[in-house]
């Protein structure tokens with residue numbers, strides 16, 4: 030990161046503690062700026078600036094609490110001064126850079142010859158200075174990790190969290206440097222190994238993605254759209270990381286889509302059920318304790334997969350927002366950041382219900398300031414395949430396109446015992462296929478039960494977590510990863526593999542060979558989801574699911590390595606496009622029974638998109654005229 034990045038704006042509470050660890054004095058600063066620097070003796074400094082005055086803290090011996098960085102919270106305890114600095118409501122990506130920089134620089138400084146001795150400090154007559162800390166270099170990371178390894182052998186890890194003024198443990202776990210103690214007191218085999226330190230690697234946003242991020246950070250209400258795989262959800266995650274967490278609510282139309290971006294469903298945020306009740310009743314529902322808080326705290330509402338949100342529901346939300354927030358502004362003044370592709374799946378409705386898209390909602394135009402289209406497809410790289418998908422998206426299936434897709438029926442995409450995943454139009458087909466295929470495999474069933482933080486809320490977890498409560502596997506089972514484990518090595522959400530066997534130790538974890546060539550023992554992972562009441566639920570389970578088949582509706586938003594599609598029972602416009610666009614390449618795709626008739630784009634949506642394009646061109650040309658004048 031550039032040094033400008035090692036700073037963030039957040040709420041800060043400075044607590045001065047007594048010997049018993051209780052706060053005797055507290056100072057709360059809202060919208061403080063935190064900045065890392067170095068003084069004239071090369072000590073690391075943390076500057077807390079409230080806009081008028083600043084205070085520098087020397088970080089010579091600290092404990093760092095990092096568990097809730099994704100929630101924008103952290104805590105730095107300055108041991109010799111008995112002071113702790115509690116950070117909250119910080120944009121998570123910024124906080125991560127600040128905390129990691131601090132952890133690495135601090136780790137690398139330890140016992141460094143460059144560190145001033147106590148004598149030098151006492152005798153120093155140098156004027157006091159503050160220089161912004163320099164970006165983390167590879168050698169800092171290396172040195173910090175070498176010292177960490179040494180400590181792994183010599184020191185225990187304290188798991189005690191610091192106490193705040195209420196005597197409650199701070200929201201964090203100590204993960205960084207404990208003070209040195211005698212190795213006799215701490216048998217090496219009891220020590221949890223310390224994680225290797227590294228700087229977060231963020232993949233670069235494209236020019237058009239950066240433009241959207243900037244527009245969002247300017248406070249505009251934005252709808253951004255684009256074909257499947259243009260990185261809409263990827264960008265949404267970055268937007269979430271750049272906004273203050275206390276007032277940002279991340280949602281999506283379906284549980285699966287919500288999980289991709291680490292949020293909840295729009296319905297559970299809103300708390301008005303299906304929204305079909307009369308207005309007064311919806312308002313009462315939204316004013317229930319727990320729900321009202323969301324509506325009042327929310328300043329930025331993020332919605333992914335907007336194509337599946339019903340327009341009438343959107344209008345209801347808009348009206349409820351105004352009433353509950355006592356505001357006459359559209360959506361009660363909440364900034365909307367909405368994305369999706371209306372040419373993918375439409376809202377799921379009951380029979381007799383009217384289907385309306387969100388862009389047909391009465392309040393859509395006054396709520397959305399800007400429509401932006403992402404045009405660069407990132408999921409696929411093959412230009413010919415991208416062109417086929419673009420044609421399918423708008424319902425144009427020429428003979429040539431049809432011929433190309435029919436040809437895929439003979440594709441041999443099964444490799445190394447990894448079979449293609451079948452995308453099904455109907456849910457019952459999926460369950461039946463997976464159950465039957467597993468049953469037919471010889472060998473012992475290995476059952477893995479999830480460990481949930483609240484077993485009473487299993488249904489919520491099942492609905493929002495990509496990992497099921499029980500997972501049954503056998504040797505030879507076709508599986509798919511449900512979490513990004515290592516993006517660099519191709520171990521990403523949707524990566525396909527086959528179970529080679531099980532470890533012989535007591536947990537008998539599965540060994541999986543993936544299409545990307547990696548073979549790995551898969552260990553349980555943890556998912557944290559926010560329930561509608563605002564509490565956090567966690568599930569620990571293997572990040573795997575059976576992958577002989579999945580439904581097209583559940584596949585929306587995913588990227589898949591090898592897919593087989595049967596489109597005979599397609600029942601929605603956009604459904605064939607969603608299925609086909611999951612594949613990363615034409616070689617990884619097999620369409621069993623392609624019939625151009627199943628390719629349908631909704632005419633209203635097509636009209637909406639062409640109007641959007643016209644308006645953009647009009648705006649562009651008037652801008653060009655203006656520049657010429």
Ligand SMILES: Nc1ncnc2c1ncn2[C@@H]1O[C@H](COP(=O)(O)OP(=O)(O)OP(=O)(O)O)[C@@H](O)[C@H]1O
Nearest residue numbers: 232233234235257258259260261262263407408586
């Ligand atoms: N700037 C980027 N750098 C690297 N990879 C990217 C970038 N943007 C997107 N990707 C990758 O492209 C793929 C598709 O992205 P993503 O799933 O966000 O697309 P999407 O527009 O949400 O698609 P869908 O409409 O199907 O939900 C993902 O594997 C994602 O990691």
Ligand SMILES: [Mg+2]
Nearest residue numbers: 261262263586
């Ligand atoms: Mg997406």
